[in-house]
Amino acid sequence: MAVLVYAESWNGSFKKATFEAVSYAAQLANKIGTDAIAITIAHQGDANELGNYGANKVLTITNDTLNTFNNQSYAHAIVSASNHVSAETVVISNTNNGKAIAPIIAAKRESALITNAIELPSTLSPFTIKRKAFSSKAFALFSSDSNEKVISITPNAFGIHEIQVSTTIESFSYNTTDSDQRLKSVSVDSATGKIPLPEAELVVSAGRGLKGPENWGMIEELADLLGAATACSKPVSDIGWRSHSEHVGQTGIAINPQLYIAVGISGAIQHLAGVNASKNIVVINTDPEAPFFKAADYGIVGDAFEVVPKLIEAIKTHKSNN
Amino acid sequence: MKILVCISHVPDTTSKINFTNNNTEFDSNGITYVINPYDEFGLTRAMVIKETSGATVTVINVGPSSTEPTLRKALAIGADNAIRINAEPTDANYVARLLANYAKNENFDLIITGRESIDYNGGAVPGMLATYLDIPFVNACLGLELNGNQATVIREIDGGKETLEGNLPMLLAGQKGLVEEKDLRIPAMRGIMMARKKPLTVIEAGNAEKQTSVIKFDLPEAKAACTMIDADNVDQLVQLLHSEAKVI
Ligand SMILES: Cc1cc2nc3c(=O)[nH]c(=O)nc-3n(C[C@H](O)[C@H](O)[C@H](O)COP(=O)(O)OP(=O)(O)OC[C@H]3O[C@@H](n4cnc5c(N)ncnc54)[C@H](O)[C@@H]3O)c2cc1C
Ligand SMILES: Nc1ncnc2c1ncn2[C@@H]1O[C@H](COP(=O)(O)O)[C@@H](O)[C@H]1O
Numbered sequence: 001m002a003v004l005v006y007a008e009s010w011n012g013s014f015k016k017a018t019f020e021a022v023s024y025a026a027q028l029a030n031k032i033g034t035d036a037i038a039i040t041i042a043h044q045g046d047a048n049e050l051g052n053y054g055a056n057k058v059l060t061i062t063n064d065t066l067n068t069f070n071n072q073s074y075a076h077a078i079v080s081a082s083n084h085v086s087a088e089t090v091v092i093s094n095t096n097n098g099k100a101i102a103p104i105i106a107a108k109r110e111s112a113l114i115t116n117a118i119e120l121p122s123t124l125s126p127f128t129i130k131r132k133a134f135s136s137k138a139f140a141l142f143s144s145d146s147n148e149k150v151i152s153i154t155p156n157a158f159g160i161h162e163i164q165v166s167t168t169i170e171s172f173s174y175n176t177t178d179s180d181q182r183l184k185s186v187s188v189d190s191a192t193g194k195i196p197l198p199e200a201e202l203v204v205s206a207g208r209g210l211k212g213p214e215n216w217g218m219i220e221e222l223a224d225l226l227g228a229a230t231a232c233s234k235p236v237s238d239i240g241w242r243s244h245s246e247h248v249g250q251t252g253i254a255i256n257p258q259l260y261i262a263v264g265i266s267g268a269i270q271h272l273a274g275v276n277a278s279k280n281i282v283v284i285n286t287d288p289e290a291p292f293f294k295a296a297d298y299g300i301v302g303d304a305f306e307v308v309p310k311l312i313e314a315i316k317t318h319k320s321n322n
Numbered sequence: 323m324k325i326l327v328c329i330s331h332v333p334d335t336t337s338k339i340n341f342t343n344n345n346t347e348f349d350s351n352g353i354t355y356v357i358n359p360y361d362e363f364g365l366t367r368a369m370v371i372k373e374t375s376g377a378t379v380t381v382i383n384v385g386p387s388s389t390e391p392t393l394r395k396a397l398a399i400g401a402d403n404a405i406r407i408n409a410e411p412t413d414a415n416y417v418a419r420l421l422a423n424y425a426k427n428e429n430f431d432l433i434i435t436g437r438e439s440i441d442y443n444g445g446a447v448p449g450m451l452a453t454y455l456d457i458p459f460v461n462a463c464l465g466l467e468l469n470g471n472q473a474t475v476i477r478e479i480d481g482g483k484e485t486l487e488g489n490l491p492m493l494l495a496g497q498k499g500l501v502e503e504k505d506l507r508i509p510a511m512r513g514i515m516m517a518r519k520k521p522l523t524v525i526e527a528g529n530a531e532k533q534t535s536v537i538k539f540d541l542p543e544a545k546a547a548c549t550m551i552d553a554d555n556v557d558q559l560v561q562l563l564h565s566e567a568k569v570i
Contacts, residue, residue, distance in 0.1 A: 099445050103450045134339045189484070315570065
């Protein structure tokens, strides 16, 4: 019956997306009339924190062979935990690591897998759930008769909901097998201190209108000032002005932040596909006919090289007054 | 070396998405179908392996006969043979099972898929297929180096990259980075002529369970008109973002 949620940690601490997944699992469990049980793997902080988001119990796995993320062994550990607590539903956040384990868990448990979920199920029997489809150009209502389910939720769609419950912590042991560890992690190259794009609340993005990589200073400054992540259009990453990991759109990362500021981006259909789920879109473009204005909430027709520095100053003034 | 490239057949990225039959079916009227963009990177990478160290490249799709032009296109790009498993690909688990039923006796050294299909964005088939075949699965793969049986792969992680090592066989769910955009192959005349003679085998789908179905589609709500702000009045934007949008 129980709902099991994978509480992902990164470098030993929980990610923001984790609190959202736990919030989702808690509300789902409540709807079903069961408990939300979280599972942590190689987490170093206090797992009681998950009680703030509604986890009734936390299973913690600390096992030296699981210190580095490995999709097979992590997935197998979660399957083992799901059997231990008789969970019918497993909730995961659709982060890159989430995407690497969710299908393995679903296949091992013979579960239905519903990825990109954005809401709680609208009905429990039949089980129906709304998910993003066609690269955010549409939504699809999925239904499943399977008792066993794996639900992978889109970061930032459901939100974090604090509800304090009392939590018990139980250590859980899982012994990895050799076949779990056929892939070995050699190195991790992460841009430290950077906000990961998929879970960023605010995003500042720029396109070919910026003319060259040397002009990104003001974009980074604006992003830093707002505490935003930076992104770019596809041609910008194709020509190597910015790293591939910043490319948003239909064939890049799909995001749904609270605020998306697009500077010098025309708003091609493939670009919009990945960003139009953003709650507020600001477009800055010299061309009043740029298609992006049709998808925007706020628009400024103007030269980025004049508007962005002014915007930076205006935000600094706003910050010092508030 | 035997390589399998899984190809999904999807609406071209410029497609306007519409539904029919009371929003229960995708409207394919006027839609051009293409090889899933992520699969193109994998297919091109397979061609590079074939040219540098020798390999046979099989492409496969689970779909009705209308997907054959997409498989022919993959043959024209250089795949050696194509398989179509005759079934409607309506559920990820079903597709993964059918692919696994075929692949389990074929001993592929490398299976390359896309990170996700751009229609349903499931990102589900590759990991399920790898699990059914009991081989390692690398999601969001953006780099591959082969040294005999040994593979070094790079995968995308939130805010960075991770390098992994392991032995073949394995399954890579790829994207840009496996090859660069500028290196993507498009079918040339000679390739198209040769593709006509290459084998495209149709296999009937065996039994496999479906665990999900789509009951209804929806389009996002239309946006209200954009509030235009004068370029000389950037303060107004900051005010609106603060008091109306409440994001700063
Ligand atoms: C299969 C396929 C998949 C694709 N997937 C994606 C995807 O995932 N993501 C994506 O982004 N694109 C994607 N594209 C590309 C897409 O079609 C567009 O080509 C791309 O989004 C355009 O990028 P851009 O807006 O940066 O450049 P451009 O279209 O060149 O636009 C530049 C804009 O900057 C404006 N500008 C110029 N100078 C200034 C200035 N000084 N100040 C302010 N504005 C200025 C111009 O008016 C113009 O609107 C895909 C294309 C294909 C074929
Ligand atoms: N019907 C299909 N036939 C063959 N391969 C598929 C099919 N559906 C998905 N795939 C493969 O799995 C990848 C991810 O698809 P999906 O899980 O549907 O997002 C695609 O890029 C393809 O490589």
